[in-house]
Amino acid sequence: MLEIITIKDVKVKIGEACKALRKSNNLSREDLAEALEVSSTTIQNIENGKNATLDNVLKVANHFGLLQSITKEIDNTTRNQNNISLY
Template sequence: MLDFTTIKDVKNTIGEWCKKMRKAEHLTQQELANELALSRLTIAKLENGENPTLETLLKVLNYFNEMKSIHQFVTDKIENLDHQQSMY
């Protein structure tokens, strides 16, 4: 059986995370949108897994103090690739 993750799966998961983080902070979609200088519709679309822009996603990550963790994740991936390449 093939096990793969689709882009839609990831967008839905990111949307679910955003919604849970927003609710944990007791914010409405409008309140979060105001904090990020975005529209409520943009937040609603993100939470529904509908094509968020990278800018929107980064604003949300930054708001919820997750920018460092995503930066570290990507940095680790880059370092792993550098190490793999240097072995040859």
């Protein structure tokens, strides 16, 4: 059966990852916000799966060293899409 993933599901997963990474690095929301030059409310919204700008999500990803992994996944997906043949 095909699993449907919604945008809300992705926002929640991003929020959970942000919170887990923040806590594993012993950072408060305020500490992370200060490091990223955003408000602690922005961090709270990301962690709660509420609307966040792509820039702010990427700031979090960059802070925790995830940009290279994200870029590789995008490249792999793009490459795999280009290799699909209908023949």
